[in-house]
Amino acid sequence: MASFAPHIYHGPQVTKEDLDYADLAVIDLSKACDVQGRAELALQVSEAMRTHGFLYVVNHGYTTTQTERMFDIADVPFSGVDPEEKHVYAGRMKEAGSYQGYKPRQYWHIDNGVRDQLEHYNINRDVTKRQHPEAVRPLLGEIEAFARHTHFNVLHPILRLLALGLELPEDALVNFHGFSAVGETYVRFMKYYPRSQDDEVKTNNVWLKGHTDFGTITVLYSQPVAALQILTRDGKWKWIKHIENALVINVGDALEFLSGGYYKATIHRVVQPPSDQQNCTRLGLFYFCMTDDDVKLVPFAESPVLKRWRPLGVSGEGEEPAGLAARWGKAEKRPNV
Numbered sequence: 041m042a043s044f045a046p047h048i049y050h051g052p053q054v055t056k057e058d059l060d061y062a063d064l065a066v067i068d069l070s071k072a073c074d075v076q077g078r079a080e081l082a083l084q085v086s087e088a089m090r091t092h093g094f095l096y097v098v099n100h101g102y103t104t105t106q107t108e109r110m111f112d113i114a115d116v117p118f119s120g121v122d123p124e125e126k127h128v129y130a131g132r133m134k135e136a137g138s139y140q141g142y143k144p145r146q147y148w149h150i151d152n153g154v155r156d157q158l159e160h161y162n163i164n165r166d167v168t169k170r171q172h173p174e175a176v177r178p179l180l181g182e183i184e185a186f187a188r189h190t191h192f193n194v195l196h197p198i199l200r201l202l203a204l205g206l207e208l209p210e211d212a213l214v215n216f217h218g219f220s221a222v223g224e225t226y227v228r229f230m231k232y233y234p235r236s237q238d239d240e241v242k243t244n245n246v247w248l249k250g251h252t253d254f255g256t257i258t259v260l261y262s263q264p265v266a267a268l269q270i271l272t273r274d275g276k277w278k279w280i281k282h283i284e285n286a287l288v289i290n291v292g293d294a295l296e297f298l299s300g301g302y303y304k305a306t307i308h309r310v311v312q313p314p315s316d317q318q319n320c321t322r323l324g325l326f327y328f329c330m331t332d333d334d335v336k337l338v339p340f341a342e343s344p345v346l347k348r349w350r351p352l353g354v355s356g357e358g359e360e361p362a363g364l365a366a367r368w369g370k371a372e373k374r375p376n377v
């Protein structure tokens with residue numbers, strides 16, 4: 041059996057460059073434990089998700105050491121598995137739309153004949169759904185615990201705050217995101233590799249094109265290499281700043297549908313890091329959240345907030361066919377921005 045010698049993840053140094061950062065709200069999730077705290081946080085979350093569509097979460101219950109351990113684990117599918125074995129566990133995103141297994145490097149076209157230089161390894165939160173490379177197998181228990189933590193201690197609390205922001209019963213969105221239900225919510229490990237100067241020029245330094253995520257929310261564990269940018273409402277690209285042991289959470293298309301456009305899926309992209317980080321690989325740790333497969337992606341017509349917001353009607357009827365969540369998740373959606 042493959043062994044995995046634990047080491048503490050020493051990510052690259054935080055950039056010293058003075059970048060134009062987005063000014064995002066920081067949500068202290070430890071305050072969500074009582075009704076009063078949740079009411080206050082719901083106002084902040086709602087405001088953040090209507091303006092930037094992105095926010096930070098701190099005090100989510102994982103220690104820095106636990107997060108570092110997960111970054112160590114996140115690197116294993118890339119540095120601990122040889123190319124032949126990666127091929128065996130390749131995902132079939134384009135054919136089946138399934139986000140499980142490897143997305144190999146150079147899978148997507150970026151611009152002017154240049155292809156991407158990033159790998160994913162995607163694992164459904166039910167880690168037994170597929171087989172995994174030998175080096176990953178001893179880590180599945182920890183990966184599942186990580187999925188559970190993010191699901192119950194991050195996703196569900198945030199969904200409660202988003203539901204409160206619509207003046208809905210607290211569990212209105214939680215009920216659409218069962219951990220054991222049939223659905224696509226998954227863990228993603230991601231690794232970006234530095235590119236040639238020629239590729240940088242031909243793509244105008246874009247590593248991953250502007251897009252919105254297709255799920256309800258995406259949870260990104262903050263890491264030190266600056267490269268993620270969001271497109272603000274006034275049309276400017278702003279950088280996301282690294283905050284140690286924080287999470288960056290954003291709205292995806294499915295939540296935009298469910299809220300009738302009240303919460304906005306924000307376009308974001310990944311670009312070449314600043315000069316003091318340009319030789320670094322960039323490791324990502326994510327939890328991509330979708331509704332259960334049987335959820336109909338129609339707006340909550342009963343939300344008093346939506347009624348007031350759009351008095352002429354968020355009808356909630358006949359707008360999206362049943363099961364769209366499942367099929368939507370199978371579309372490869374990377375608009376050209």
Ligand SMILES: O=C(O)CCC(=O)C(=O)O
Binds near residue numbers: 230260267268324
């Ligand atoms: O690597 C990042 O920071 C963001 C990646 C991303 O937007 C995605 O995988 O959808």
Ligand SMILES: [Fe+2]
Binds near residue numbers: 308
């Ligand atoms: Fe994204």
